[in-house]
Amino acid sequence: MCGLLLTIVGLTQRWPMWTWPTMAVLLLVVPAATFRITSRRRGSIPVSFEEQLTAPPVERTECHVSRVALPSHWDDYNFVFSATVRWYLLESPGIDPVLNPAGLAVETVLNRARAVTERREPGRSSLVQHELSGVLSRMYPDPTGHLQAMAENVSLTLPEQDQERLDRLADVRKDKAVWEHQHKYEQSKRQYLGEDVLKDTGSAVVWWLAKNDEHVEKTVADLALLAQLTSAANDTDIPERLQNLVSQQPSERIATEFLEEGPAPAAQERTAADHLSGFFDAMGFTEGDDRRAMLAKQISDIITQQNRYETAEDLRRRFDPPATFTPNNREEPNPGDDDGR
Incomplete structure (x- = not known):
């Protein structure tokens, strides 16, 4: 392009003949010198770059x-x-x-x-x-x-x-863990009552004194009840030194005065159920009170651990008898009715 431009300019300006050879030499020498200078500035291409260009692409x-x-x-x-x-x-x-x-x-x-x-x-x-x-x-x-x-x-x-199966198994494991903790708690509570609190009358008195904020008068007034409860829990007789306290209970005095009016009945040995019934009466748990059956059930469980199965069964029959039903849930016929119904 430079040679073409220079030729056009030379023809229009009517350059002399000696300028044309000079112009041809310059057109050959100047580009060669320019390429040589630029190659020296850039330097040679690195081998690693050449290898990257020639290496096949990774598949x-x-x-x-x-x-x-x-x-x-x-x-x-x-x-x-x-x-x-x-x-x-x-x-x-x-x-x-x-x-x-x-x-x-x-x-x-x-x-x-x-x-x-x-x-x-x-x-x-x-x-x-x-x-x-x-x-x-x-x-x-x-x-x-x-x-x-x-x-x-x-x-x-x-x-x-x-x-879903794993979720159900997780729920069962959680429920089982809760049940085991509750069972251990009940066992610990029964063991505490049977082996510590109700082990003997002295232990029961100390426990009752602590429960009543160290009210000595109330604890002394309840000695007879504690003696009966301890005897019922351990299925043993009341110690002789506490027999006088038991005989001084108001219910016992009223029963004695009532019996003195008639013939003296034959002496009958009191059972553990009788002692426990007297304890409930003194505590104000009258017949038909649900607390009598509940406490009797707990005490019978403690007695069962002491291998006193007959006494425990007697307490269950006395205070928590099984329910009975009449056929068709009908009332007994009244003999006074004319039609017998």
């Missing part, structure tokens, strides 16, 4: 695996695995070609995922999913050495039916 492909069952730490509970598997081929030292690189890549990823899931419990699938995302996030060679593989977009779930 990297991918495939998607969906809903693959992976075992968990529990039998018959499997995770459901889905992911995008990526891989690229390596230069094989042998001469055998890789026939199915996708199969090798998927197998490598599944083996790595299975090594993790088979040691994890199925109830924490979301946590295991994040763990798998980290484990499968880098390229790792397959056992044959033909390629390296990794996984992206990892998804790990549990079948809906298995998740």
Whole structure:
């Protein structure tokens, strides 16, 4: 282009003939000198850059695996695995070609995922999913050495039916734990009452004194009741030193005065149920009060632990008898009625 411009200018201006050879030399020398100077400033191309330009591009492909069952730490509970598997081929030292690189890549990823899931419990699938995302996030060679593989977009779930079963099992375990704690509490309470509080009359007096804020007068007034309760709980007779206290109860005095009007009945040995009934009467728990049956049930449980089964059964029959029903829930016929109904 420069030579063409100079030729046009030379013809229009009628340059002399000696200028044309000079112009031709300048058109050859000036571009050559310019290219040489610019090449020195730029320097030679690095070898590594030339290798990158001439190296063949790395072939990297991918495939998607969906809903693959992976075992968990529990039998018959499997995770459901889905992911995008990526891989690229390596230069094989042998001469055998890789026939199915996708199969090798998927197998490598599944083996790595299975090594993790088979040691994890199925109830924490979301946590295991994040763990798998980290484990499968880098390229790792397959056992044959033909390629390296990794996984992206990892998804790990549990079948809906298995998740419902796990939820029910969790509820049962929680209920069982609560029941065991309640049972241990009841056992501890019965053991405390039977082996500590009601072990003897002295222990019961100390316990009652502490319960009544150290009111000595009230505790002394209740000595007879405590003696009866202790005797009933241990299925033993009231000690002789406390017999006078029991005989001085108001109910006993009234009964004695009533019996003195008639013939003296034959002496009859009082049972544990009789002593407990006197204790309930003194406490104000009249006949028909639900508290009598409740306390009798608790005391009979304590006596059962002492292997006094007959006494415990006697208390249950006395204070908590089984309910009886008449046929068709009809009333007894009144003999005074004319029609017998």
